[in-house]
Amino acid sequence: MASALRSRLNVRPAACFRATRSFSTASVRRGPQPFVADEPKAPSVQTAIPGPKNQAAAKELDEVFDIRSLNLLADYSKSVGNYLVDLDGNVFLDVYAQIASIPVGYNNPHLAKAANTPEMIRALIDRPALGNFPSADWSHIVRTGLLKAAPKGLNQVFTALSGSDANETAYKAAFMYRRQQERGGPDVDFSEAEYKSAMINQSPGSPQLSIMSFKSAFHGRLFGSLSTTRSKPIHKLDIPAFDWPQAPFPALKYPLEEHVKENAEEEQRCLQEAERIIKEFHNPVAAVVVEPIQSEGGDNHASPAFFQGLRDITKRNNVLFIVDEVQTGVGATGKFWAHDHWNLQSPPDLVTFSKKAQTAGYYYGNPALRPNKPYRQFNTWMGDPARAILFRAIYEEIESKDLVRNTAITGDYLYGGLESLAKKYPHAIQNLRGKGQGTFIAWDSPNRDEFLVKAKSVGVNIGGSGASAVRLRPMLIFQQHHADILLEKLETLIKA
Amino acid sequence: MASALRSRLNVRPAACFRATRSFSTASVRRGPQPFVADEPKAPSVQTAIPGPKNQAAAKELDEVFDIRSLNLLADYSKSVGNYLVDLDGNVFLDVYAQIASIPVGYNNPHLAKAANTPEMIRALIDRPALGNFPSADWSHIVRTGLLKAAPKGLNQVFTALSGSDANETAYKAAFMYRRQQERGGPDVDFSEAEYKSAMINQSPGSPQLSIMSFKSAFHGRLFGSLSTTRSKPIHKLDIPAFDWPQAPFPALKYPLEEHVKENAEEEQRCLQEAERIIKEFHNPVAAVVVEPIQSEGGDNHASPAFFQGLRDITKRNNVLFIVDEVQTGVGATGKFWAHDHWNLQSPPDLVTFSKKAQTAGYYYGNPALRPNKPYRQFNTWMGDPARAILFRAIYEEIESKDLVRNTAITGDYLYGGLESLAKKYPHAIQNLRGKGQGTFIAWDSPNRDEFLVKAKSVGVNIGGSGASAVRLRPMLIFQQHHADILLEKLETLIKA
Numbered sequence: 004m005a006s007a008l009r010s011r012l013n014v015r016p017a018a019c020f021r022a023t024r025s026f027s028t029a030s031v032r033r034g035p036q037p038f039v040a041d042e043p044k045a046p047s048v049q050t051a052i053p054g055p056k057n058q059a060a061a062k063e064l065d066e067v068f069d070i071r072s073l074n075l076l077a078d079y080s081k082s083v084g085n086y087l088v089d090l091d092g093n094v095f096l097d098v099y100a101q102i103a104s105i106p107v108g109y110n111n112p113h114l115a116k117a118a119n120t121p122e123m124i125r126a127l128i129d130r131p132a133l134g135n136f137p138s139a140d141w142s143h144i145v146r147t148g149l150l151k152a153a154p155k156g157l158n159q160v161f162t163a164l165s166g167s168d169a170n171e172t173a174y175k176a177a178f179m180y181r182r183q184q185e186r187g188g189p190d191v192d193f194s195e196a197e198y199k200s201a202m203i204n205q206s207p208g209s210p211q212l213s214i215m216s217f218k219s220a221f222h223g224r225l226f227g228s229l230s231t232t233r234s235k236p237i238h239k240l241d242i243p244a245f246d247w248p249q250a251p252f253p254a255l256k257y258p259l260e261e262h263v264k265e266n267a268e269e270e271q272r273c274l275q276e277a278e279r280i281i282k283e284f285h286n287p288v289a290a291v292v293v294e295p296i297q298s299e300g301g302d303n304h305a306s307p308a309f310f311q312g313l314r315d316i317t318k319r320n321n322v323l324f325i326v327d328e329v330q331t332g333v334g335a336t337g338k339f340w341a342h343d344h345w346n347l348q349s350p351p352d353l354v355t356f357s358k359k360a361q362t363a364g365y366y367y368g369n370p371a372l373r374p375n376k377p378y379r380q381f382n383t384w385m386g387d388p389a390r391a392i393l394f395r396a397i398y399e400e401i402e403s404k405d406l407v408r409n410t411a412i413t414g415d416y417l418y419g420g421l422e423s424l425a426k427k428y429p430h431a432i433q434n435l436r437g438k439g440q441g442t443f444i445a446w447d448s449p450n451r452d453e454f455l456v457k458a459k460s461v462g463v464n465i466g467g468s469g470a471s472a473v474r475l476r477p478m479l480i481f482q483q484h485h486a487d488i489l490l491e492k493l494e495t496l497i498k499a
Numbered sequence: 500m501a502s503a504l505r506s507r508l509n510v511r512p513a514a515c516f517r518a519t520r521s522f523s524t525a526s527v528r529r530g531p532q533p534f535v536a537d538e539p540k541a542p543s544v545q546t547a548i549p550g551p552k553n554q555a556a557a558k559e560l561d562e563v564f565d566i567r568s569l570n571l572l573a574d575y576s577k578s579v580g581n582y583l584v585d586l587d588g589n590v591f592l593d594v595y596a597q598i599a600s601i602p603v604g605y606n607n608p609h610l611a612k613a614a615n616t617p618e619m620i621r622a623l624i625d626r627p628a629l630g631n632f633p634s635a636d637w638s639h640i641v642r643t644g645l646l647k648a649a650p651k652g653l654n655q656v657f658t659a660l661s662g663s664d665a666n667e668t669a670y671k672a673a674f675m676y677r678r679q680q681e682r683g684g685p686d687v688d689f690s691e692a693e694y695k696s697a698m699i700n701q702s703p704g705s706p707q708l709s710i711m712s713f714k715s716a717f718h719g720r721l722f723g724s725l726s727t728t729r730s731k732p733i734h735k736l737d738i739p740a741f742d743w744p745q746a747p748f749p750a751l752k753y754p755l756e757e758h759v760k761e762n763a764e765e766e767q768r769c770l771q772e773a774e775r776i777i778k779e780f781h782n783p784v785a786a787v788v789v790e791p792i793q794s795e796g797g798d799n800h801a802s803p804a805f806f807q808g809l810r811d812i813t814k815r816n817n818v819l820f821i822v823d824e825v826q827t828g829v830g831a832t833g834k835f836w837a838h839d840h841w842n843l844q845s846p847p848d849l850v851t852f853s854k855k856a857q858t859a860g861y862y863y864g865n866p867a868l869r870p871n872k873p874y875r876q877f878n879t880w881m882g883d884p885a886r887a888i889l890f891r892a893i894y895e896e897i898e899s900k901d902l903v904r905n906t907a908i909t910g911d912y913l914y915g916g917l918e919s920l921a922k923k924y925p926h927a928i929q930n931l932r933g934k935g936q937g938t939f940i941a942w943d944s945p946n947r948d949e950f951l952v953k954a955k956s957v958g959v960n961i962g963g964s965g966a967s968a969v970r971l972r973p974m975l976i977f978q979q980h981h982a983d984i985l986l987e988k989l990e991t992l993i994k995a
Contacts, residue, residue: 060635060638064638067641067646068633068637068641068655069630069657069869069873069876071873071874072874073631073633074632076633077627077632077633077634077635079621079625079627079634080617082625087632090635101626101631101632102628104628104879104880105626109625110621110624111624114623114624115624119615119620123614124611124615125575127610127614127619127885127889128605128606128607128611128614128889129578129601129605130597130600130857131573131575131597132597132600134565134568135568135570135597135598136571136572136573136583137569138572138573138574139556139572139574139586141564142556142560142562142563145564150563158563159564160563160564161565164660164664165660165664165879165880166879167664167878168660168661168663168664168721171722172721174722175720178739179738181737182736182737183737193732193736197732198732198736201732201735201737201740202729202732202735203745204726204735204740204741204743205742208736208737209735209738209739209740210737210739212739213739223878224671225663225664225667225668225721225723226667226670226721226722226724226741227721227722227723228722233698236689236693236697236698236704237874237875238874238875239698239700239704239705240675240678240689240694240697240875241674241675241679241697241704241875242671242675242705243705243706243707243708243709243741244697244700245700245722249699357879361626373565376567376733377565377567378567378733379734379737381568382661382663382719382720383597383598383600383661383854384600387883389623389885
């Protein structure tokens with residue numbers, strides 16, 4: 004199947020790499036050289052899932068830790084590259100990758116080297132309060148890592164600890180910016196009424212402003228971020244939330260190229276509604292937050308035209324535009340940032356990241372988004388230098404191995420294979436989506452939850468999103484030979 | 500001054516150590532042996548503060564990072580034990596310790612060893628989504644570290660990334676527990692109205708419940724935690740907040756032993772008001788959160804009787820009792836947890852931690868505080884095993900060197916010295932507080948901000964809290980000889 008697919012798609016394996024790399028004739032014949040030399044050749048499952056050792060260990064863990072969301076207990080000492088090994092020695096091809104968070108493979112040697120340095124040890128044991136006592140080399144760490152990866156037009160970063168933290172601090176920046184505008188600029192002091200009312204959580208000091216998000220969005224689970232999350236009731240039930248608005252997110256028909264006109268109309272409808280809400284919602288909207296591809300919410304796509312339109316709406320209504328790249332960022336869509344696909348005229352105001360970056364935070368460009376006084380955007384740790392050092396090593400690995408390009412090409416190849424499967428088994432693979440979006444691919448499955456469980460029995464670790472989507476989130480070192488294995492296993496599962 | 504103080508206080512240095520440790524006559528004569536053999540003997544300041552290298556580096560850092568809260572740029576490679584070294588080679592006795600977060604000294608060898616293991620490297624580079632794919636040894640890491648340190652009566656832990664994160668997840672646990680009670684137990688499903696309304700941030704799905712905190716409290720800076728923070732307007736201005744109530748925190752007179760009756764009355768007044776609010780506030784109170792000593796808010800103390808009374812109130816009103824030990828926890832008050840001072844009849848429902856633990860989360864005991872379904876208290880990382888491994892090493896170091904006991908005894912010694920200074924310079928040291936609370940000591944200074952800046956010029960790194968307090972937050976390895984240096988430097992500053 005593999006070579007047939009390659010020939011049909013006319014993908015030249017050597018195209019996965021920079022022109023400066025050379026390949027033996029043999030390697031061209033059998034596809035690009037693997038990034039990970041010592042990976043297993045294929046998954047192997049020796050026991051029922053979960054196996055006996057997993058069951059015993061889970062029981063022990065349950066005494067101290069909630070295991071109801073447990074998938075498996077992993078043996079990370081044996082896991083390598085794209086392969087995750089469980090406690091019973093079962094070897095899984097991992098296309099879920101710690102909920103889309105492992106970028107360059109388990110036990111990546113370059114990362115291991117970065118983790119085994121005096122610099123890293125100091126970052127771990129002498130953890131600074133970054134806002135007060137940064138290390139002398141913090142500027143260097145930021146410049147050679149986080150800022151090298153910064154989205155076009157954004158040259159500043161505020162570091163945080165998780166995706167929720169990144170989004171909430173971005174929201175705070177947006178609220179402070181908005182109120183500063185309303186007051187008349189950074190030099191106008193707070194009023195006495197603001198000082199007093201803020202202390203009792205009342206306006207004007209604690210203003211009745213809002214962040215607009217989209218239906219089915221996921222932006223995190225702390226109180227501010229959860230107020231913008233609209234993915235599933237189980238994420239939100241019983242938790243107080245802010246009275247903030249949601250706009251409809253386009254419900255597109257797939258494949259996109261067969262529904263161009265109606266999808267464009269649907270996007271237009273959603274844009275109009277978004278602008279209406281911004282103009283009319285009773286708690287004024289300070290910022291719009293949106294994911295380039297709604298991930299937890301079910302892998303919902305929209306076109307560059309939609310996002311360009313949304314950018315225009317935020318501009319003309321003086322509302323900030325926050326792009327949440329927590330799941331889409333760092334290469335998975337075949338661009339380093341998914342919003343690079345949009346060709347925006349002006350960059351987003353704030354771009355948040357976490358997951359594959361292994362650290363978190365937000366990028367911005369407008370200096371006015373630094374609050375007008377110190378200690379307004381502040382906390383004890385403000386991120387973690389150890390994780391920022393790790394991100395630098397990840398970035399180096401992505402650059403030196405050209406992994407974003409690999410993901411784009413492998414993604415096209417994989418998508419082609421899935422298209423063939425979808426034609427052969429239209430009931431099993433519905434609404435295939437993610438064409439041209441690297442390996443950020445999903446489809447709807449009629450028995451999704453069962454499908455995911457069964458996938459483990461054939462050695463594939465795979466995740467879901469939304470109500471019925473199977474979502475692929477392989478690492479950036481996922482190559483054609485992994486795609487071939489995945490396609491073969493998927494067909495086995497569908498046939499069964 | 501040092502020996503005079505020791506003799507006045509009748510502190511026997513050897514009492515700092517477990518009875519099983521033996522000391523040479525010489526070491527008894529000159530005080531306990533230092534925990535850190537290679538520490539500087541004293542601070543040394545060579546340049547104006549900030550020195551030329553600090554100034555140049557700060558300018559460079561400012562291009563990419565907000566430096567308005569910068570104290571100094573540190574050279575952690577040269578810092579050791581209680582001494583922080585800046586980029587110009589100035590050596591500071593550090594009694595601020597990264598905003599109360601470094602427990603066992605810079606470049607602690609035991610921590611360095613723990614950071615330099617294959618286990619740590621894997622935890623860094625193969626970071627798991629803990630709720631789905633914990634490592635096989637996660638249970639062991641939790642049992643041998645976090646749970647060994649667990650407060651009495653609490654045998655479960657939920658791990659998080661920061662103090663704000665810890666508090667907010669504790670609040671979420673409290674809200675879910677409360678709504679579950681109201682529904683009639685864990686087996687009663689959510690109603691259709693709850694499912695629907697949660698998705699649009701409205702009750703009953705997003706209930707109008709509240710967390711009650713205290714005036715001057717600090718519990719973090721994300722949206723839920725910030726709604727319970729009442730320390731300073733600058734922390735809260737321009738950020739939307741929940742309509743949650745605050746109770747008065749006792750405004751005690753110091754020294755406590757000279758104002759017993761009026762302080763008891765003040766505490767009684769506050770307790771009555773707290774109970775009234777719990778009974779009457781329009782958004783029903785699901786939990787009360789309180790710090791054992793209000794830290795950011797100005798080092799405000801209350802008696803064990805106050806906290807016992809508060810615990811009783813929460814019990815009889817069916818409200819959860821959350822103790823925020825983010826700043827007080829892990830030994831600084833001379834007990835491992837500050838609430839150990841209270842002798843509660845029943846333990847707190849939830850105890851949150853961060854800072855000196857170098858990881859974060861909340862402890863609990865009641866199994867019903869695990870939500871009734873999976874994925875309700877969940878996020879991608881749910882903490883960081885690398886930091887949990889570090890906490891285990893910190894705990895081992897505290898135990899093996901008996902550092903909580905050291906802190907209790909050194910704290911008494913230091914407090915005695917400060918009492919003498921306060922008698923000598925009553926204008927400079929007002930409202931001295933923290934007697935019997937380890938080294939968790941503070942006083943009010945008429946020119947506090949200036950005092951803190953000047954302290955650096957004599958080689959002491961020291962922090963403030965509230966409007967006018969100087970707060971001491973030395974590490975747990977702070978010993979009598981450090982206290983002697985600190986007292987001498989303080990007197991120098993006051994005289995100047």
